[in-house]
Amino acid sequence: MLGFGHDGGLKFSTSEGQNIEGIKNIMFNARVVRGNTYASRVETESDRRKQYILERNRSDRQDRIKRERRRISSLVSYRK
Numbered sequence: 900m901l902g903f904g905h906d907g908g909l910k911f912s913t914s915e916g917q918n919i920e921g922i923k924n925i926m927f928n929a930r931v932v933r934g935n936t937y938a939s940r941v942e943t944e945s946d947r948r949k950q951y952i953l954e955r956n957r958s959d960r961q962d963r964i965k966r967e968r969r970r971i972s973s974l975v976s977y978r979k
């Protein structure tokens with residue numbers, strides 16, 4: 900929530916309900932998206948974290964499949 904504090908500065912409320920007063924320049928706030936945002940997808944830190952976890956899980960799964968294939972192929976070639 901955005902409002903004005905007693906000293907004329909901006910006053911923010913966090914999602915937990917805590918008030919943050921005395922912020923004069925909102926460009927120093929991490930929640931402000933900088934630059935041209937016209938027709939662009941805004942990616943948050945949590946989005947980046949989720950994408951990283953998905954890619955890491957995909958890579959781990961591919962590595963497990965490769966190891967299993969190598970193990971199976973070594974068993975098949977050993978029996979010949």
